[in-house]
Amino acid sequence: MPMQKPLAAALATCLVLALAAPDANGQRRRAPAQPAITACSDFYTFVNKDWLDANAVVSGTGSVSALGQLQQHTLLQQRAILDEAARSPRNDVQKLLGDFWASGIDEAAVERDGTQPIATLLSRIDAIRRARDIPPAIAALHQVGIPVAFNFGADLDLADLDRYIGYFTQGGIALPDPAFYTREDADARALLGRYTEYVEKILALTGTPQDKLKDEMAMVLDLETRLARASRPITSLRDPRANYALVPTADFAKQFRNLQLDQFLQAQGVTADQVSMAHVAYFTEVDNLVRTLRPGQWKTYLRYQIGNAMAPYLNQAFRDAHFSFHGRVLRGQSAPPQRDVQVLEAINRAAGPMLAREYVARYLPEATRARAEAIAGGVRDALARAVERSDWLSAEARAEAAAKLAGLRIEIGAPADDLDFSMQPMGRNSFGSNMLIAATWHHREEMRRIGRTNAQRRWGVQPQEPVLAYDIAHNRLVVSAAVLQAPVLDMEQDAAAQYGSFGALVGHELGRAVDAKGRLVDASGQIRTWWTPADEAAFGERANRLAAQYANYDYPAATALKVDGNLTREGNMADLAAVELALDAFEAAQADPDSAGYESFFRAWASLWREQLSPEAATEAASTQAQAPGKWRANGPLVNLPAFAKAFKCKAGNAMVRKTEEQVSIWRQAH
Template identity: 65%
Template structure:
């Protein structure tokens, strides 16, 4: 049959209707099969609200596509546009720096011609090592340009005073991600170590080792790293920040670790604080001993490899191919090199991210959008305060602390308010690797400037040019990046009701963490302690139990016979339910006269941010590890518990989107 036959038949039927008698027409309708009904709001709101989106975005063969993923892709395109504009027509010194950086990275022919030239000065410094006392200054110099060797040193929060940063001396200096890989005797670990040895050989060859010496020198690197690994702690033990925290005075470091010259190391980094954290003094005692016991030749080989390893992605193809063969294919499971633009954008964000942030905010965050976001977020905070004051599961002592915490909660929109010194050596367009070192040196300098100063809250753990909306428990504040303030999160072209259903609900989701089980461990004064009473904790567990029963009954989309693991997603399920409860209250207070269309717009906006299509393989992977429910249940699960949803859409008892009164789960209702 012709592919046009159904259309011709339909046209013929339409013409026939005009000629048929009423009786014949009735008989025809009686005989006609019922048309298949599409999704309804009361049956499956995800399928109903996102039907057009699903039609435009079919299930991919691999991976996933989502509304928030498309936002991320748009943000990356905005960053590329920003850098291209800065390259062609810079309007200020920072744009000129970024434009030169971008141009140098995109010029693949120049990168190839540059070869190992960008790291030659670093290699010359290393090759100049003659005695043990020359090793620590070389280590300090590499840290200064953003290449941490032997150990890690970084700025992070002082757990005893969350308003300041301190310097953390921590384990590092090994090329494999887990110290156990060096000492395990199983076949998998031995095979991985063998592949790593091959990678070390490749980088050493590129940095000057003669072919005849490669086997011996690569083993020197493995030997030194194995010694470091044996003195290191298991990775699992480092996940608790308290295991990485142990303040010691800086005054005595030079005597305790004389060969490492840690006093001089801190001076080279520009750090003048009176204390640092060294949580594993045994490791640093071992490193101190190694400086004096191993021959300078072994140290030179080790340092030379780590310079080549750190810089390999930004150098010529020999370096890039070697790094990708091991770190890309073996460690990360990647099948192909990232595109050139992607690689360069990643490099610039890594080394000069604060410069990109400054220009991104100026270009892509209009004042009206910022103002609207501030207003909605403030109204949501007010709604959460009302909810806390009336929460039946909080006793008076817990409620008082929660109210106090919300009273000091901050909301920061767009970018952090932080003083940054943008002075940096001019880059030019001749050497991408050289520019990477210039930018990394600047980035390291700015990181070190945070140590010992009472301005920890001025730093964000997220970048303004990345889509992010997060509650920062350490400083009791909501962080809303400039990049997230666009569709589908905040669409200024839509009616205000949608702003509450999408952006407002996401704000409510995150602010709820200030006073829920996640926020219970930091009080209103910023002290780390559990301020919930046992009674409140028990009542919270009861509510989570009701949610677990609900979500545990849901089929996992795309996986036949698989149910959602509600124990894995429990905390985020609770935050999603709280999100629509709080955002709906804020919406009602802000727009009390809104009609039915506005109320529907609220719910459509909530559905729009979680739209997604996931391949079976990705669904299988997520089902076992993802702490959030699939998009379908992030939409339908919370709304089915909210009476206002059924009332807005005219749903009836027995509809899938209306839970029975005794089965409705609630967080703040």
């Protein structure tokens, strides 16, 4: 039809002493003692040893991380809200959420419901008789959150980043890449073969007789293949500027006479004079297909699209068919999520803002919000000071960066949205019907965004997700309610630890306002590069040196693999900036901090990146992940900081100390 992070452990000296088994003569023989892990040899393991020992993974089981554990904790919190809402709702939104949740976890009711939730939609499609009946059916499916034939949604106007406009884009196919329909290689042909089996299953479940399955499957594949051939390559969709082209809507009635896009917009409640349509040829082809293909083929295609879209929310037969292809074949999953997880994901997808409202009210105390604002403000001030004293940014770039930081907003907890939570009442007997009710509400609210200059009242993420991110389009830091809890911002920890964890994550993201990414949008919100070539060269030189450092680090849990310094280059720079900025903010907030404060700060940073990877997961991550593994996210920045060596009395030659001439800095203040 939307960053996660942990806190410090107590400092403990860990001596590793291994004993060999008794020898043949019954004597106990001591194995060679392993060097003690110290703060100056491997700070990450020194701080996190107890957690690492308690969270081992075995071959083939993937990974576990403190950040992932936070994510799981927030899901339990969301479940608690829904359970309580189902038992004793206290307001209208809780009543909707409680009914939605109860209907989903009652599997017996879902089985009894069968195809009833989509019966009305299927009847609407069955009533198509002529070509002119097809466009209204397409519009009706879009209204309930089932986009067919093409996609239409609200997104930012690249010429005015505070305004939403409607975007017409290609779509209407179930495979993730249009090329899958036309490629001739063996892998693509095999995938298409599995897909045809899936199409037949969904058609059978939506009413196609057995003797007509092959013919109707061929109709679906033919129409989707025609759409795929008219589509642009998926790689061309990655640049938003290449997919932005304002066009007037006044001529749609004539330009797309068969597809009736003018009436489509009316059905969605959109009255805009302009929308974006960067690929007019695609819509011209869809317009032609409405005219030339038999209505019967469109009916089969639309019926299949309903079944495919709604399959995860219907009975077991639909869910098994959907998972067999979308889960096992496309995503490589071995088993579907548990039922309660599936239902929670569905609620977040269709009614996430409702759950967000209840989550923030329950789990974000005002004292936590105020503390987060204070720390984030301090880190922003630290970045402003760093920009002012920077010896590698040009005067022109420093002025633009200062202007950006002066206008930067910090938004804590939840967005100041303007949603209307009124919707059709839900019951507890039909999860599929409730999903359609919620999807219709969600679509209505999305359509209402179009034409409004209120983009800054919305977030691209949900408050119940652990997220801390810089929004480059609106020059703001977004801090979700879910991330403001232990271990990211533990209100029971001291200020030093809070700066080392939450403050560092703020620095990690705020640095992006003025780094190689932030340079693409200026202080007035215009898309342009405001760095000089000399600025880019200076930043690149630092990034290259840091990449070379990381390229010498062994990849934990993987056999004979090193960290790819170039793949992780951008992330490594952000991590270094994170600690530099948070440390400066901590020092500014704490008058003359003592050694214990510095130690607490650095321990908190190291504990953010606790993780265990299986050998298989580590091998895959080494070649695909744009972030370094946890050990080096922790240790990598610290070896470049004299303050770390001073805090733990590390000496030249220790693994956690780099020579002064080898150290890389971005924003660090010279002492």
